Amino acid sequence: MNILIVYAHPEPQSLNGALKDFAVKRLEDAGHRVEVSDLYAMNWKPQIDSADNLAYVNDGPFNPAVDSRRAYEQGTQSQDIAAEQEKLAWADAVIFQFPLWWFSMPAIMKGWVERVYAYGFAYGVGEHSDSHWGDRYGEGNMAGKRAMLVVTTGGWESHYSARGINGPVDDLLFPIQHGVLYYPGFDVLPPLVFYRTGKTDEARFRQLCDTYGQRLDTLFSTPPIPYRQQNGGDYEIPALTLKEAFAEGQRGFGVHLKE
Structure with missing residues (x-):
């Protein structure tokens, strides 16, 4: 299978660097094909701006x-963006490995x-109507692919428990797992922290x-993770609120998990 590792740590000799190297070898020894996007080594440009369009026309506010x-x-995206999109299209699974810095x-x-998830590639796809609000949250161009977070943190596991001072780790990672990964269609695996x-x-x-x-x-x-599919019948469309028949009386991130 084809596996992409998107990796972010500035020090190759760090624990993260050693874990990334271990993962590459383990996967390749198992017969998988592996690509690594080492963002610091690539000197990845993080800011989205008009330079991302090689044919940008200044005809109003950006x-x-x-x-x-x-x-x-x-087809006028900058080459670094297009190359990462090609990797995503190639991959059967994507591992995002990073240290948890300031809770994200x-x-x-x-x-x-922000730059690779272009409009029409990762969002803004599919029919928008009173019964189908775009191909997202379980549908989209990443559907059929798997994704997993591998996260390191200096805090204790108890700090990220249900009553821990930092908040439950599943809640902290929800915007990434449900928003960044499930939104464009990935099947999201439980995180490894x-x-x-x-x-x-x-x-x-x-x-x-x-x-x-x-x-x-x-x-x-x-x-x-058994997230509810947006267009699977559990949500009111176009309001995109969970129907009262599901998770009655409950609030918070947990209502978006199938019972």
Whole structure:
């Protein structure tokens, strides 16, 4: 199978760097084809601007959505964007590996999403009507592909528990998993989170690799997170609110999971 690793850490000799190298070898030894987008090594430009369209016409205020659609449709995107889109189209599964910085992905990875997820490629696709509000949240151009987050954090696992001070880790990752990944159609696997990474010695590193290796070995058999599909009948359209018959009396991110 074809696997893309989108990786964000500035230090190749970091724990993240070692885990990324381990993942590449493990996957290749299993017969998979692997591509790595090492964003810091690529000197990836994170900001979206008019330079992303090689045929940009300054005919009014810059509108990122409108201009990304124009560039995507006309084939005038900058080469770095087009190359990453080709990798996504090629991949059967995508692993996003990063340290949790300020409760989210590093800015360089967020910039990768903003620029690569062009209008017409990752969003703005499909019919919009009173019964079908675009191909998204379970549909879209990434449908049939798998995605998984591999996240490191210096905090303790208890800090990210249901009553932990940092908030439940599933809630913190919901905007990425449900928004960035499920929105364009990925089947999203449960995340792999490594805690207290500042205390990693050689023995602990072997344990992390064992855990990571098990997840890599089951990348194509692990059941995805059971998010509700937008156009599957659970939501009022076009209001896009969950129908009262589902998760009655409940609020929050959890209502978007099938019971």
